[in-house]
Amino acid sequence: MLYGVSLGPGDFELLTLKAYKVLREVEEVIVPGELAYEIVKKIREPRLVKIPMGRAEEVIEELSSELAEKCVEKDVAFAALGDVAFFSTFQKIAEKVVEKNESVKIELIPGVPSFTSVFSKLKLFVNAPILITTPEFEDVKFKVVLKAKNPKKISEALEEEGFEVVQAEKIFMDGEKICEPEEKASYFTMVVAWKEKSTS
Ligand SMILES: C[S@@+](CC[C@H](N)C(=O)[O-])C[C@H]1O[C@@H](n2cnc3c(N)ncnc32)[C@H](O)[C@@H]1O
Structure with missing residues (x-):
């Protein structure tokens, strides 16, 4: 391994x-x-x-x-x-x-x-959409949507933009689930979208 x-x-x-x-x-x-x-x-x-x-x-x-x-x-x-x-x-x-x-x-x-650690230093709370990127930020290739209790609806818009999408629920918790976007999901759900998959 x-x-x-x-x-x-x-x-x-x-x-x-x-x-x-x-x-x-x-x-x-x-x-x-x-x-x-x-x-x-x-x-x-x-x-x-x-x-x-x-x-x-x-x-x-x-x-x-x-x-x-x-x-x-x-x-x-x-x-x-x-x-x-x-x-x-x-x-x-x-x-x-x-x-x-x-x-x-x-x-x-x-x-x-x-x-994420920099926000603790700044004592700045992030409570609105945020873009984490490199200097080439006109070409966003990854998106993570928090509070994604309606994964399917969120994913449809992302798919129209050409993203591949998964529902990621309870990551590293009991009941962890990574799946195709469903109509409804728990509070601990993100939608993760990417244009070029770069994992092995
Ligand atoms: C190749 S990336 C690696 C990012 C790293 N994997 C991470 O999760 O933070 C290197 C860039 O991350 C940022 N970076 C990493 N550690 C940092 C730190 N302790 N303070 C400020 N910026 C940092 C800088 O912008 C640096 O150019």
Whole structure:
């Protein structure tokens, strides 16, 4: 198994218990930079694999070949700052590993991303539609709708805009359900929409 472990924005105390557990239990932890190294070092000695601009493709190619073999028998974690589901080097590594060996299982451990933690610092409450994006924000490829108690209705509009859509209910809770959008759902439901799927 290859784990993508989210380390949070930089404060060790913002690491989740699930991340802590995985980091302790796997055979090896790989980190891509000094900040991630310093966080994991408080738990165990990680292996630092720097992914420098200019040589990123080459390093990722090499690392993914190694992990494509190793992660069949062993559990390894790649640990990065923020939440590894967002704009993370882990995406490329995971995709390459699965491309090289589709029997390797990938699991992502979520964490506190920079763009939610900043609102705590600012003491700013988000209570209206918000756009989290990169500088190319005219071309939104992902949308998450909170308070989606009528998933089907919400999804129809998104599908018309060309998005693929799922209903995501009680994520990481008892009764977790990811399914085609239904007419009605519980309060703990989001609609997640994307234009180019980028998970393996
Ligand atoms: C490659 S993205 C990784 C995002 C990360 N996976 C996350 O969930 O926060 C890197 C960008 O995230 C933002 N970022 C990450 N950590 C941050 C922090 N502690 N403070 C401010 N911005 C941060 C910066 O805009 C930075 O250029």
